[in-house]
Amino acid sequence: MLELFLGILTAMGGFVEIGELTFAVNAGSKFGYGLLWVAAVGTIGIIVYGEMAGRVAAVRGQPVFNLIRERVGFDAGLVTLVAAVAVNVLTCAAEIGAIALVWQLFVDWPYRAWVAVAFVFLALAVWVLPFQWIERVFGLGGLLLVVFLAVAVMEAPDLAEVGAAFMPRMPALESTQEYLLYAYYSVALLSSIMLPYEVYFYSSGAVEDRWKPADVRRNRLIVVLGFVLGSLLCVALIIVGSQFFGPRHVEPQLPGVVATSAAAHFGVAGLLIAIGGMFFAFAGAAIETALSAAYGIAQFFGWPWGRFRPPREASRFTITWLAVFALATAVILTGVDPVSVVEYSIVFSVVILPLTYLPLLLVAGDRRIMGEYANGPIARALGWLYMGIVTVAALAAIPLLILTHGGQG
């Protein structure tokens, strides 16, 4: 029972990272509640595929990249692997940059010095902490972000209007360029909620935690409740963007700017809680992306992997996650703006979603493999529906990125 409760809370606290924070607040600031329904669509999608990934891991003991290689073969699997590792490195880089920006709010050291400190901190955290602690420390710490739920409530949004915005609809905009921008934000927000590393990490984590078929029910509760609660944070950020930043014509690019909304309502305490929550959320995501890259490579080539093994017994895996942290740090040390890295990582993430989800859908639906735990009618219908949605999003992502000049309009 406690395990279940902690599982739900860590899933909730680990839901938001820098990409989602940026896109949710800016989506609210630019389009009001116009993108709330996209957040709902994304949340159901990540629930559908997160549940499948956890179920397959519990029943077969196999994480996602084993399945990808088995099902789509070596060549297409390798393309997916390379793309997944690339977006994981980019996402990790963005989170490291965001951690440095957060720390810089407290002590005015040079940005690059904080980036280096973040690298050492993250590498040590993964080296020292057992897997369950990594999940819990950063997942529960990320729950501090509920302060934005409080901010959203204090902003007294019109609840009828918020409720209505969950129905899919297209807002009336002024120009074609505005519609393109709206489409770009829709794809980016959807992608930031359904980031592929979440599925890689969740399924590998289920193997790390040694889930058995008996855990299928627990998996379902954690995914549904944890992700719905997590997406409440995302909804809160959209509302904060719409109510607080929109009227002030602010499109926050820096995490510190987003935190000012908490300061406006709850003073210094609110500011500290918001920044603390951001730190845990970004650090958790940095760790999850670095581990996901290493999980993927190790699983694809059949290396021993996992934090449940001492590093010497999974040496190539260990060196891989350390190398991902190092590479991500190097990307950020070049001085590239973390927020643009976020944009690219999110847009390219959506491109690999279909390749990640298809093998999962095929295996989870295969009675020969999954027996009584194979997809039922609901999982099957939603699975194929979302396969269609992410395929459309994947095809549209890069053209939209170009047409909107990277979301600049």
Added chain:
Amino acid sequence: MSGASRTRSRSAGIDRSIHLVRDVVDHEVVDAHQLPCGSVDDLELELDPRDGLRPVALLIGPGAWQRRLPSWLAVIARWIAGSAEARVPWSEIAYIGERVALRRTAEELGLGSADRRLGRWIARIPGG
């Protein structure tokens, strides 16, 4: 190898038809202690006058999967991963399930040597 090759693997002690492409190639390989020690990157087949194509060995390692890549990509992959390759005789297979399980340890079969070599270095770091 042919995409349709099926075999009856009596040597593996399983009296059922195994679809080589579906059930063996690209599956994870574990040793006698359930330690992952590679994926089935390629197969060595032999033409038997009575049975047709018969699998003889599992080929595991960068050298084996590089043959499946376009040549320009294989050059890059060789530069990154080297071209080591291990050959595991078909008779070493204990059973074929979700994974291909071997009868002996990775070390005895010459698998996972890169991991053990690096592991000796990592073991020197505190907590490694």
